[in-house]
Each structure stands twice: as structure tokens, then as C-alpha cells.
Amino acid sequence: MSTDTPTTLPADLSWRLTAPVIAGQARMRLGKPQRDSRVSYPASTERDLTAQLPTKPAAVRLYSNAGHCIVLALDFDAKTRTPEQIADVAYDVFQAEALLDQAGAWFLTDHAHGGSHIYVLLEQPLPFLEARELVEAMAQRWATLDPSPHQSIARGCITVPGSAHKLGGHRQLTISERSLRERVDGLRTSARALRQLRLTLRDEIRLVQAKRAATAAAEPHSTPVVYDAGAGRVMGQKYLTLALEGDWAAYDYDSPSEARWAVLWSAMATGLSREDVAARMSDGRWPGLWALHAHRPRPWRTFADDWTRMEPLFRAKNEAQGRSVHTSDTSANSHTGEPSVRDTHGLIRTWRSLLHEVEAREFPGARGWTRRLLLRAIAKQSHEVASTLTATGIRGLSLATGLSIQTVAALLRELSTQTDPWIALTMRAHGRQAAAYELRIPARHTDTAATVRWIRGKAHALRPVFERLGAPAALTYEAIEHGHGSSLATLRDRTGLSRTAANDALATLTGWNLIDSHPDEGYWLTSDDHDLERLAERLGVTHARATKIATYREHRRIWWAYLERHHIALHADDREADREIRALLDEMRLHDLDPPPASTPARQHALEGVA
Numbered sequence: 001m002s003t004d005t006p007t008t009l010p011a012d013l014s015w016r017l018t019a020p021v022i023a024g025q026a027r028m029r030l031g032k033p034q035r036d037s038r039v040s041y042p043a044s045t046e047r048d049l050t051a052q053l054p055t056k057p058a059a060v061r062l063y064s065n066a067g068h069c070i071v072l073a074l075d076f077d078a079k080t081r082t083p084e085q086i087a088d089v090a091y092d093v094f095q096a097e098a099l100l101d102q103a104g105a106w107f108l109t110d111h112a113h114g115g116s117h118i119y120v121l122l123e124q125p126l127p128f129l130e131a132r133e134l135v136e137a138m139a140q141r142w143a144t145l146d147p148s149p150h151q152s153i154a155r156g157c158i159t160v161p162g163s164a165h166k167l168g169g170h171r172q173l174t175i176s177e178r179s180l181r182e183r184v185d186g187l188r189t190s191a192r193a194l195r196q197l198r199l200t201l202r203d204e205i206r207l208v209q210a211k212r213a214a215t216a217a218a219e220p221h222s223t224p225v226v227y228d229a230g231a232g233r234v235m236g237q238k239y240l241t242l243a244l245e246g247d248w249a250a251y252d253y254d255s256p257s258e259a260r261w262a263v264l265w266s267a268m269a270t271g272l273s274r275e276d277v278a279a280r281m282s283d284g285r286w287p288g289l290w291a292l293h294a295h296r297p298r299p300w301r302t303f304a305d306d307w308t309r310m311e312p313l314f315r316a317k318n319e320a321q322g323r324s325v326h327t328s329d330t331s332a333n334s335h336t337g338e339p340s341v342r343d344t345h346g347l348i349r350t351w352r353s354l355l356h357e358v359e360a361r362e363f364p365g366a367r368g369w370t371r372r373l374l375l376r377a378i379a380k381q382s383h384e385v386a387s388t389l390t391a392t393g394i395r396g397l398s399l400a401t402g403l404s405i406q407t408v409a410a411l412l413r414e415l416s417t418q419t420d421p422w423i424a425l426t427m428r429a430h431g432r433q434a435a436a437y438e439l440r441i442p443a444r445h446t447d448t449a450a451t452v453r454w455i456r457g458k459a460h461a462l463r464p465v466f467e468r469l470g471a472p473a474a475l476t477y478e479a480i481e482h483g484h485g486s487s488l489a490t491l492r493d494r495t496g497l498s499r500t501a502a503n504d505a506l507a508t509l510t511g512w513n514l515i516d517s518h519p520d521e522g523y524w525l526t527s528d529d530h531d532l533e534r535l536a537e538r539l540g541v542t543h544a545r546a547t548k549i550a551t552y553r554e555h556r557r558i559w560w561a562y563l564e565r566h567h568i569a570l571h572a573d574d575r576e577a578d579r580e581i582r583a584l585l586d587e588m589r590l591h592d593l594d595p596p597p598a599s600t601p602a603r604q605h606a607l608e609g610v611a
Contacts, residue, residue, distance in 0.1 A: 009177060011170035015053040015162030018108065018173075021184045022071045022119055022160050023049055023060035029157055031057030031166065039166045041157055043539050044469045047511025057164045059157035062149055065284035067246055067291035068125035072135060073158040075146045078114035085144070086114035092142035093118065103196040105189040108180070110161040112171045117158065123188035128153050128291055129247060134197065137204035153245055153287045154540075212250055239266035240543055243280070246288030260292040264306055268314045274307045285538045348382045351439045353455045354448060355379070355422065356482070360496025368496070369471040373401045374411050375422055377461035382439055389426060393434035395552040399545060400461040405552075412437065420444055431563055455482050463529075464545055465536035469512070472497055472505040477525075480515060485523035 020026070026049040029041035041059045049060060062069045076093050078085040093109065093116045100107050100120060107120045126134075128150075135150040149158045159165075161173045173180065198205060235243070238251060239262060248259030267277050280286040281293075281303070293299035355375060363371045377400035381390045394408045401408065412435075416425040420442045427436035441449045466474035475495040479485065484494040492502050506523065509515040512535060514527040536542050 009161075009173050009175065009180065011162040011164075011172075012053040013162070013177070014110075014171070014173050014180075015160065016051050017180060017184050018119070018161045019049060019060055020051075021121065022062075022073065022158070024063045024069045024071075025061050025065060027061040028054070028058050029061070030054060031059070031159075031164075033166070037166075042468070043155075044473070044508050045511070047507065053162055053164075055164065057159055057166055059159045059163070062156040062158060063128060063153045063287065064125070065282075065287050065290070066294060067128040067153045067287040068294075069128070069131050069150070069156075070122050070125050072120035072122065072126070072131060073149050074118040074120070074135065074138065075149055075158060076116045076118070076142070076144045077146045078144070081114045089114060089116055089144045092144045096138070096142060096145075099197070099200060103200065104193040105197065106183060106187040107189070108161065108173060108175070108183060110171045110173050112165045112169065113167045117160075117171070119160070121183060121188045122194075123190050126194075127294065128245065128288070129249070133205060133208055134194075134201070136208045137201045140204040140207055141201065153291075154538075209249070213252075235266045235270050235543075237543075237547075239263050241288075242292070243267075243286040243289045246291035248292065256292045256295060260289070261306060261310065263289050263292070264310055265314065268310065274304075277307075278303065280537075283534065283538075285534065344386050344388060345383060347388055348379055348439065348459075349454050350449055350452060351388075351422075351441060352376075352379045352459060353452045354441060354445055356455050356494075357448065357452055358445060360494065364496055366501075369475070370401070370403060370407065371411060371415065372475070373462050373471065374403070374408065375415070376459070377401050378423060378437060379439065380459040380461050383459050388439040389436055390438075391427065391434040391436035393429075395555065396434075399548065399552070402462050402464075402467040432560060457481055463532050463536075464541045465532045465539065467541050467544075468536075468539045469508050470505070472501045473508045476502065476505040477509055477514065480523050480525055485515075485517075487522050491523070 019028070027046055028049045029043070030045040030047070031039040032042055032045060034040055039057055046061075062071070062073055074096060076089045076096075078089045096118055097107070097109065100118070105120050107118050109116060109118050132147070132150045135145075135147045139145040139147040149156050159171060161171050163171050165171060242248065242251065242259050242263050246256075246259070248256050251259065253259040253262070264277065277286075277289070278300075281290045290299070293302050296302040355372075359368070359372050359375075362368075374397065377397050378390060380400065381392050381396070382388055394405045394412070397403075397408045397412075398405045403411075412423075412425075415421055416423050416437060422440065422442060423437045424440050425435060426438045427433075429435040460478065462471070462474055466477070472495070475497065476491060479491050479494040482494075484490050488499075488502060488506070491497075491506075492499065495502065497505065506515070506517075510517065514525070514531065514535075515523050516526045517523045533542075
């Protein structure tokens with residue numbers, strides 16, 4: 001058979017030749033099945049691109065950290081794969097290939113289960129905004145084309161030839177091996193061909209621009225600016241989106257320069273230094289801001305000049321308005337100390353070490369993960385207030401664990417009402433005061449506590465980055481951090497994870513370069529808390545937590561306002577004398593997540609009748 005004869009190429013060969021050419025950076029994400037039979041590609045599955053074909057569906061990242069792509073990836077989707085939809089895809093693919101041929105573009109086309117991808121190979125890297133606009137314009141012409149792979153720098157990815165498909169088999173190229181090698185080795189779409197494409201699609205491009213302008217005018221772009229202890233002040237949503245995507249036209253700026261200045265000004269207002277911003281531009285956290293500079297001949301010189309000019313203007317404005325940049329904790333902690341305890345931190349560390357020793361048996365399986373994380377959060381706050389008794393509230397614990405406030409409240413009730421529990425409810429919530437819980441060593445573990453060896457390192461609940469990477473990755477990272485990474489068996493024994501969960505967690509940590517391993521030496525950390533914080537910001541966790549803090553602050557403000565409106569002024573002697581009234585009020589407010597409803601006239605009349 002001639003090498004020029006089209007044939008169905010082996011999946012591993014297709015992957016090995018095309019994946020490095022299509023990927024904007026040498027990273028890929030593995031597919032994760034969803035309940036609705038779809039497959040998602042979450043950040044937790046991201047890892048280095050390999051020449052070996054993954055056994056799961058795999059999608060490569062389309063954009064570089066600078067916000068450029070080297071391929072236009074056109075995803076023609078048959079949705080539910082009815083015969084009509086498959087026919088529509090075939091027709092649209094035929095039309096798209098004809099248009100690309102007419103413009104002089106070089107491309108590859110693969111097929112799988114009724115859907116198709118066209119990969120337009122580019123001679124020059126294309127900036128995010130230009131690539132997205134062009135693909136969205138094509139989607140106006142062909143209804144089966146899904147533009148979403150090109151609509152985000154951080155999340156844009158696509159499965160490539162050879163990749164496994166969720167319905168079985170692999171994405172197939174029907175082309176000769178010789179023709180494929182010619183394309184991947186150097187046949188590319190020129191800038192002239194791209195100009196021809198834009199000219200052909202000029203009406204669709206105008207329609208896309210008009211839709212984006214209308215959307216920008218209709219959507220609010222403000223988010224309350226909040227402070228996140230340990231993360232610094234967080235920018236509003238508008239400026240963060242500009243830093244991530246660089247879409248200056250969507251926010252009615254006349255040029256990239258104006259948008260660039262807006263982002264830098266906001267960064268200054270959050271307390272970031274020039275070095276902080278430069279680091280975010282260079283390590284992939286803010287690719288959009290880099291893209292706003294990339295159109296200039298010397299981007300870094302432009303950045304330095306902008307910052308130098310803006311700094312005195314920003315300082316003068318702050319001095320005129322009497323403002324200062326500061327940080328603040330998210331909520332007030334209340335606690336009751338134990339003056340008679342000589343080594344409170346020692347008691348807390350013993351409690352933590354005992355929990356680590358037995359938790360895999362006491363709280364087994366996936367159901368136990370949340371309980372273990374909540375107990376860690378309470379212990380961490382105990383260290384912070386130097387007391388075994390804490391009263392931080394369910395919202396503070398929600399932030400520390402990544403759980404919802406409803407889940408936290410339910411778990412607190414469960415854990416504190418168990419026989420011989422790890423925590424005891426010592427004071428119910430009252431007014432502004434949160435319920436207080438005290439750490440206690442279960443009687444069944446008294447002997448073990450007397451001889452337990454203290455664990456190393458700081459107390460952590462769920463470090464923010466693991467809200468995206470998952471609880472198994474958090475438990476595995478912690479076990480390695482505490483010196484239990486000698487083997488997979490040791491890690492499983494320490495964490496209580498199944499073999500599958502442990503292997504997935506190790507793959508996630510390795511994929512993000514947080515750990516390394518050797519068959520003879522086990523696993524060890526290659527990262528520290530600063531690396532975890534940077535990755536959390538890159539994955540969007542930092543800003544998501546800041547938004548949650550703003551929401552919780554608003555909840556607290558509403559509750560406090562309610563208390564002020566309904567406060568019954570009593571003298572201190574009256575409150576002390578009438579203990580039964582206080583006990584009744586405490587019981588009525590126990591585990592109350594929302595302000596009580598206002599009394600209706602009918603309900604008030606009924607209450608008076610009972611009295």
C-alpha cells in the first residue's frame with residue numbers, strides 16, 4: 001500500500017504526532033465522567049503532556065501562559081448523536097473544509113461517534129482575542145460548531161487525534177502517514193490566509209462584536225472588594241477577568257492600553273508590588289494582562305514604564321483621600337481560655353496527633369473525609385486562639401474546609417452528639433456569639449494519647465488549592481508532608497484511601513509538580529505553602545473564597561442589624577437573675593442559620609392567647 005493512500009492511522013501514532021503540535025503548552029487534562037454521561041476536564045486532572053497515549057479521554061491545553069494559540073480548534077458536536085445531528089455535522093464540516101481550502105489554510109480533520117474536529121495549523125501564534133473572535137464568527141455560520149474551547153485562556157482545551165473517546169474507541173484521522181507528517185512538520189496557515197478568512201467572515205465578525213458589546217453593557221462588573229487573611233486584598237471581578245482573559249473590548253475600553261492601566265491601578269489598590277504583578281504575568285496566573293502588553297514591541301519595558309508613571313499618581317490620590325492599603329481578618333473569633341493549663345498548644349498538638357493516628361479507622365471512606373477536615377479546622381483555630389475552646393462560627397469553618405455552611409452545621413451536630421466524641425458543645429449560640437466547642441480526647445483513646453508521637457508541621461484544615469484538587473489529594477499531600485511517603489502502601493495506611501483514590505491523588509499532585517517520586521525512595525514534596533498559594537490563585541480559588549467572604553459578611557451584617565432592631569434592653573442584674581429566659585432564648589436560636597421570620601398579626605395573637 002502506498003504511503004500516500006488515506007488510511008485510518010493507529011491511535012498512538014496520531015496522538016504522538018499531533019498532540020505536541022496542537023497544544024499551546026505542554027499540558028493536558030484527563031477526562032472525568034459526569035452523572036449525565038458527559039465528560040469534564042477539571043483542573044485537578046491536569047498534568048504534563050506525554051508522548052504515550054493516555055488510557056482515558058485526554059484534552060490538551062490550547063493557549064500558552066502568554067495567551068496565544070498555535071492551532072484553531074473547531075469542535076463540531078453532534079450533541080445526542082441522532083442521525084439528523086450527525087448529518088448536520090457532516091454538512092458543516094464539508095462547508096468549513098471548503099472555506100479553509102479556498103483561503104489557503106492547512107488543517108487536519110478527525111472523527112469520532114458522529115462528531116468532528118478541524119485543527120487549523122497556524123504559522124504564527126494567534127492572540128486569544130483574535131482567535132476567539134474568529135472561531136465565534138465561524139460558529140455564527142455553522143450551527144454545530146461549539147466555540148467554547150477558544151473562549152477561555154485558562155480552561156480552553158480540546159481532545160486531539162488518537163485520544164480515547166467516552167463512548168469507546170479513539171478519535172480517528174483518515175489520512176496517509178506521509179501526509180500527516182508533512183503537515184505536522186511544517187505546513188502551516190499563513191497570516192495572508194487568516195486575513196482571507198476574516199474577509200470571508202466579515203459579516204459574522206461584526207455580529208459577534210455587536211453581541212459582545214451588548215452583553216458588556218447589560219452585565220454588572222463589580223464585586224465587593226474584600227480582604228482574605230493570608231491571601232491579601234482581592235481585586236474586583238472586572239479587573240480580575242481582564243487580568244485573566246485580556247478582553248478589553250468587553251468592558252468598553254477604547255484600547256488595550258486603557259485596560260492595562262485599569263488592571264495595574266487595581267493591583268496597586270490591592271497592595272500588590274510591581275514584582276508581585278510581574279510574577280503573575282510570567283507564571284501563567286494572569287495571562288490576560290500579559291496579552292494586553294504583548295502587542296507592544298517590548299512588553300516588559302512597557303510594563304515597567306506604565307508602573308513607574310502610575311505609582312506617584314496612585315500615591316498622590318491615596319494621600320488626598322486619606323486612604324491606606326491594609327489587611328484584615330474576615331471575622332472576629334471568640335474563645336474562652338484555660339488559665340490553669342500550662343501547655344495549651346501541647347494539648348492541642350496531642351489531640352491532633354491522636355486524630356491523625358486513628359482517623360482512617362474512625363472515619364473511613366469518602367464519607368469520613370469531610371469529618372476529618374472539619375476536626376482539623378477546629379484544631380487549627382484552637383492553635384490560633386491558644387485555647388482548646390473555640391467559638392468561630394459555621395461560616396468561619398466553612399471557609400476553612402471548603403464546605404457549605406449547612407454541611408458544617410450538620411457535621412458539628414453529628415460530631416458533638418456522638419458517644420465519647422472528639423468535640424463537645426459547651427455553649428450554645430446566642431446573639432452575636434457563636435456556639436463554642438471544646439476539643440476532648442475520647443476516653444477510648446486515653447492510653448494511646450499518653451504515648452502518641454507528635455506530628456510535625458503546622459496545623460492545616462483544607463488549604464485553598466485543594467478545594468480544586470480534591471480532599472484525597474489534600475490528605476495525601478499532608479501524609480507525605482508528615483514523612484509517610486515511603487511507599488504507596490504506607491500512604492494508603494495513613495490516609496485510609498482506596499488504591500484508586502490514592503493513585504489518582506498522587507497523579508494529581510505529580511501533574512501539578514507538587515511532589516516527586518522514585519521507585520526506591522518513595523514520595524517527597526517539591527513545593528511549599530507559597531507554591532500552594534500561587535496555584536490556588538491560578539485555579540481561581542483565591543478569588544472564589546474572597547467572594548464567599550463578602551457573602552458571609554453580608555449575612556453577618558443582616559443578622560446583627562436584626563438583633564439591633566429586636567434587642568430588649570435589660571439591666572445586667574435582670575439578665576443574671578432570669579437564667580430561665582436566657583436558656584429559653586439559647587434553645588430557640590440553636591443551630592439557626594438565618595434570621596427568624598417576622599411575626600404575622602395572626603401568629604402574634606396566637607402567642608398572646610397561649611400566654
